[in-house]
Amino acid sequence: xxxxxxxxxxxxxLYAEASDLTRAPLLFADxxxxxxxxxxxxxxxxxxxxxxxxxxxxxxxRGEHERWRKWQSQDxxxxxxxSRFPSRVWEFYHYRRELVLDKKPSAVHLAIAECEARxxxxxxxxxxxxxxxxxxxxxxxxxxxxxxxGSLMETRCLSCRQVTVNKRSPVCAALKGxxxxxxxxxxxxxxxxxxxxxxxxxxHGLLRPNVVFFGETLDSHLLTMVEKEIEACDLCLxxxxxxxxxxxxxxxxRVAARGVPVAEFNTNTTPKTEYFMYHFQGPCGxxxxxxxxxxxxxxx
Numbered sequence: 001x002x003x004x005x006x007x008x009x010x011x012x013x014l015y016a017e018a019s020d021l022t023r024a025p026l027l028f029a030d031x032x033x034x035x036x037x038x039x040x041x042x043x044x045x046x047x048x049x050x051x052x053x054x055x056x057x058x059x060x061x062r063g064e065h066e067r068w069r070k071w072q073s074q075d076x077x078x079x080x081x082x083s084r085f086p087s088r089v090w091e092f093y094h095y096r097r098e099l100v101l102d103k104k105p106s107a108v109h110l111a112i113a114e115c116e117a118r119x120x121x122x123x124x125x126x127x128x129x130x131x132x133x134x135x136x137x138x139x140x141x142x143x144x145x146x147x148x149x150g151s152l153m154e155t156r157c158l159s160c161r162q163v164t165v166n167k168r169s170p171v172c173a174a175l176k177g178x179x180x181x182x183x184x185x186x187x188x189x190x191x192x193x194x195x196x197x198x199x200x201x202x203x204h205g206l207l208r209p210n211v212v213f214f215g216e217t218l219d220s221h222l223l224t225m226v227e228k229e230i231e232a233c234d235l236c237l238x239x240x241x242x243x244x245x246x247x248x249x250x251x252x253x254r255v256a257a258r259g260v261p262v263a264e265f266n267t268n269t270t271p272k273t274e275y276f277m278y279h280f281q282g283p284c285g286x287x288x289x290x291x292x293x294x295x296x297x298x299x300x
Contacts, residue, residue, distance in 0.1 A: 013038040031290065034278050037261050039295040041124070041235035047251050048137070049241025051266060055106035055285045058099060058134055068092050068181050078213050086206065088189040093209045094170055095179030097152050101169055102288055105140035106284035108239065113141035115292040120300065127229045131241060131248050133211050146226055148218060148248060150211035157198040159205025172196045195215075218247070230254055236262040237291075240284050242274040252276060263291070 035190050038044075050060040066073055073092070075081060082089045105113075116126035128145045133152045135143045155166045170176045174194040197205035212218055230236075236255040243249040253275045254261045263278035264270065265287050273279050280287040 002076060005144055007021035030278060034261075034263055034291060035281075035295055037235060037263075038291065039297045041233075043124070043229075043233045044115075044119070044126045044235045045229050045239065045251075046126060046128050046237045046239060047241065047248065048108075048112075048128060048132060048239045049057045049245075049248070050132065051108065051131065051240025051284060052130075052239070053109045053132045053134050053136060054220075055108050055283065056103045056134075057134055058103055058136075067183075068095065069183055069185055074214055077211070077268070078215055082208055084206075085187075086192055088187050090171075090175060090190070090195050090209075091179045091188055091209075093152065095160070095181060097171065098169065098179065098266075100134045100136075100152055101167070103134065103136065105169075108288050109136050109142070111138035111289040111292050112137065116142055116144065118217075118294065118298075129226055129229060129248075130253065131245065138270045146222060146229070148212070148226060150209070152209060152211065154210035155196060155207040156210040157200070157203060157205045157207055160198060160203045162200065162202060163210050164186075164199070166196075166207075185231075215239070223247075226251070232257075234260055237261060237265065237288075238262060238272070239265045239288060240274065243270040249280065262272070265291070 037188060050058075054060050068076060071092075073296065076089055076092045083125065110127070112128060114130075114294045119126055126142075126144065128142050130145060130147055130295055131149050133149050135147075135151055137155050153167050154163055155171070156163045170178075172195060174188075174190045175196075178188040178190070191281065192206065198205045198207060230251055233255060236252055238252040241248065243252070250274060252262050252264070253272055255277045256277070261278070262276040264273055264276045265284045266273075267283060269279065269281070280291065
C-alpha cells in the first residue's frame with residue numbers, strides 16, 4: 001500500500017480531494033467483528049470532528065449554520081479577515097464561545113473518556129485527535145487529547161505570542177451583548193483598543209482566538225505528535241467528521257494504508273468511507289458507546 005507523507009511545516013487547513021489511496025474491504029455495521037478487533041487493540045487513535053460536538057448541541061457551521069450575518073463562516077475564520085476586521089471576527093468568535101460555554105459533553109465524549117480511563121488500567125492507550133475547538137473532550141474527562149485546530153477557550157497574543165486559557169464571558173467588556181447572527185444585525189465596530197488585550201502589563205497586545213484559521217499552518221510540534229500516534233496505533237476510529245478538511249481527512253486513510261483496521265462512525269458515508277474496514281451509520285451517540293463498551297474478554 002502507498003505511504004503518504006505529511007510535512008508538518010507546510011500543512012495548512014484546506015478543503016481538497018484525494019484519490020490515490022488503497023481501498024479497503026468495507027464491512028458495514030458488523031459490530032461483532034469490530035468488537036473482536038477492539039478487544040485486541042493496544043494503542044487506539046480516535047479522530048473526531050464537528051459531528052461529535054453537534055451531539056452536544058454545538059452547531060457545525062456547515063449547511064444551515066454556514067452563514068453568520070452576511071458572511072460565510074469560512075470567510076471570517078481567516079488571518080486576512082482578522083487583520084482587516086478584528087472587531088467583526090471577534091464578534092463571530094464571541095458568538096461561538098457563548099454557544100459552547102453552556103454545552104455539556106455528549107454520550108460520545110463520555111464514552112471516549114470512560115474508555116480511555118478503563119483501558120489505561122489494562123496497560124492500553126487511547127488518544128483523541130480532534131478537529132473540534134470546544135474543549136468538550138477534556139470536559140468529559142479525556143486526558144490524552146490533541147486539539148489540532150486549537151481551542152475557543154484559549155487566546156493568543158499577537159505581540160508576545162503567549163497562549164492563555166480564557167473562559168471569561170464575555171472575553172472583554174466591549175463584546176458583551178454583541179455577536180448576534182441575524183443577517184440584519186450591524187457590526188458593533190468595537191475600537192481595536194477595546195478588543196481583548198494581553199494581561200501582561202508590559203505587553204497589552206491584541207489577542208486573537210487561539211484557533212487555526214483557514215489557510216494557516218498547523219502547529220508543527222503538535223502535528224509531529226499526531227504523526228507518532230498515527231504510526232503507532234493498531235486501531236483507528238474516525239468519528240463524526242465529514243473527512244473533507246485537510247490534513248485531518250488524511251489521518252484515517254493513512255492508518256488504513258498500513259493495513260490497520262479503521263472504523264468510521266457517522267450519520268452518513270463520507271468521501272473516505274471506501275478506504276475503511278468498518279462503517280457504522282447512525283447517530284454517534286448511539287453507535288460509539290456500544291462499540292467502546294467493555295468487552296467480555298476485559299479484566300475489569
